[in-house]
Amino acid sequence: MAEQTFDVLVIGGGPGGYVAAIRAAQLGLKTAVAEEKHLGGICLNWGCIPTKALLRSAEIYHYMNHADAYGLSAKGVDFDLAKVVQRSRGVSKQLNGGVGHLLKKNKVTVLDGRARLLGGGKAKVSKDGKDDTVSAKHIILATGARPRALPGLEADGKLVWSYFEAMVPEKMPKSLLVIGTGAIGVEFASFFRTMGAEVTMVEVLPQILPVEDAEIAAFARKQFEKQGIKVMSEAMVTKLDKKADSVTATIEDKAGKSQQITVDRVISAVGVVGNVEDIGLENTKVKHDRGVIEVDGLGRTAERGVYAIGDVAGPPMLAHKAEHEGVICIEAIAGIKNVHPMNKQHIPGCTYCHPQIASVGLTEAKAKEKGFDVKIGRFPFIGNGKAIALGESEGLVKTIFDAKTGELLGAHMVGAEVTELIQGFVVAMGLETTEEDLMHTVFPHPTLSEMMHESVLGAYGRAIHI
């Protein structure tokens, strides 16, 4: 077969890669995307999307179990785990097919196989022992990330799970230990707890959800504990003793005191690490360190014509950050004017545990650390009519302003549906509104979004409903 030539070759078909490929095609560039496993990447197949399907089942199950709170009765409420998992897989499959369709519609060539850089604008795409060489003026690495494996805590696929196994349980574990309390850890903890498992979470830092605002994390922790999740912070799992169908974990606290707990299964959720191995980086000048490829604000690596976006280009490792980086990278390649590096402070983060957590910008601690004189607004769900009507009166909306300029530095929320609310603050931040513009914005009544307004008013001592 003749060597194929493209303007742009994207290596990796996850949310960063396929979005970059579509944007490139829109701009008239001849584009290919090489994907080894599934279009849509981890996000769509083993991450964001299927977990949301699982959590939706858990949420409905929770409501059915609490039907009487709404004057309803539901008897014999139960679940069929296989069907819950099947639904989740079905959702992924549907979207995976959707990505293939989108790429086809945009005339992006999909190369099935693992791509490795050969240097000099060439890459080899291998599948089942067959190799094809492709050349491209611009090659974008979008190889994503995989679960981090800590020595002694590595997932084995049977007793110790990574998110891959945790997503497709064959039977509901009676007890579960979750190591790590980032987004992945707390989402699984929340799912399995709602479905009836005894759940223990262990976090090495003093704060669970370490990237979130301390006040929000503390609020969430209280809610988790109320639901019966056991939370151990400043604690470390030092040893896992595997039995036939259970694991005994040794957990050491900050004082060095050890205790052991025995659980059916363990989920290792200690973060993810970029995929930089076996993609041919050694044939280029691309620099990388601990799983992160060094790039500038437009995704350019140390090798001319080679770019990196998404998880493999560094944190925050979020699908929406990868997508946006992909677009910026392509637009810069295409010579579009006025392309600017993304402001990473404006990237929102969402966690879909119960209660949900959503945030953007600086935490209170970070803002103070940076020397801002801050004004802080807080508004609790209990003061909001819609929240009470929904039966969701536990939650908090917190806003942080620069007292000097009125710049919205951060917004942090915990409670029902906050993952759908945060975008209001993200737009506000992106457009550089001040407190004044937010105060003058009309928020519809009755909605949860009114709490966003109240929180802003509260930062300036003007909240109405509290």
Add this chain to the structure above:
Amino acid sequence: MPTKILMPALSPTMTEGKLATWQKKEGDTIEAGDVIAEIETDKATMEVEAVDEGTLGKIVVPAGTDAVAVNSVIGIILDEGEDASALDDIDTGAATAPDPAPPPDPTPAPATPTAASAAAPAAPGVPTDGKRIIASPLAKRIAANEGLDLSAVSGSGPHGRIIKRDVEAALASGGAKAPAADSQSAAAPAASAPAPQIDDSTLPPFEDLPNSSMRKVIAKRLSESKQSVPHFYLTVDCELDNLLALRKELNSRSDDYKISVNDFVIRAAAITLGKVPGANAMWAGDSIKRFNRADISVAVSIPDGLITPVIRDAGSKGLIAISNEMKELAAKAREGKLMPEEYQGGTMSVSNLGMYGIKNFSAIINPPQGCILAVGAGEQRPVVKDGALAVATVMSVTLAVDHRVIDGALGAEYLAAFKPLIEDPVNMLL
């Protein structure tokens, strides 16, 4: 209904001014077109004419008030038949700026229009000349806090919107910035140069002379320029004998004009900018603005300070035209009657101290321009010609250059093109 008299914006960049005098008293009848007050702006005194007729019901801002924000209410006109009770409903605190900025703080707003609640902080974004400045609210807020004039900032956001990044860049590059104003002083006049700490008790007897608006602007702009613009200086000597002879010849032809050496210098400076267009430029943060017309600002000394009326497109004007225009502008300058459009927006400045016998000096760049030509006296000096000592009338000129815009070689190129025009002025008649 009573009509508010608003503090007018006399130029696109004006955010505040001094209400110098009232020409009418409360109770006086006013016809449309009457001069009711005089406003002292950055550089000139302007008359405020009444647009409406009626009776001057109330003077809100007394004569002599400094730093009155544009668009704040300075007085109120009553319609025929209205009496003073109609004034009770008038809120004199709120300016009727197109996008009035409410006080950011919930504390009660002071009633005086110059205080924190006035539109001053919002003024940089207010369309004072009908042209809207597209800027993010945050960019406007920071600009207001820092006393930055947004009309001089170019936007890098979508559709040229000015965003925080641009304002920060402008501030970093020493845009029209006031010294470290904290948020509380943002509403105060942002246009003063830093006041040194002076212990009065250590001084000999003295008189405190309050600074005029012009003095404050000179202090602020030139401090900024000298502190933030990387100046360098290039000097060249020009023999003047041919020019003096030509001048004498031209002036002998008619009594209708009297061309000065400086008129030649203005024309030569402008023609040279045409020949070396890279020097006709201005630093603008993200870009360099290069002009395709040479508008020469000429420093004129006036009793209270100095002002730089502009000879527009001086390269295309003849010596007589330049000379006559300069005389007219200088006369207006001395009377404080220059209109803003007559002293704003030059692309390069000329400052001449030759008449005081100054041999040579270095001038401070008139921001945001890229260079200024300092002209010394024409005097007889020994020169070496063809290896022999001779006497020639020589004038030294020193070009002060903003290195961000113009590098050394380009500045030298400018002077190399300037010198032959002066030394053989027939060249500039061609």
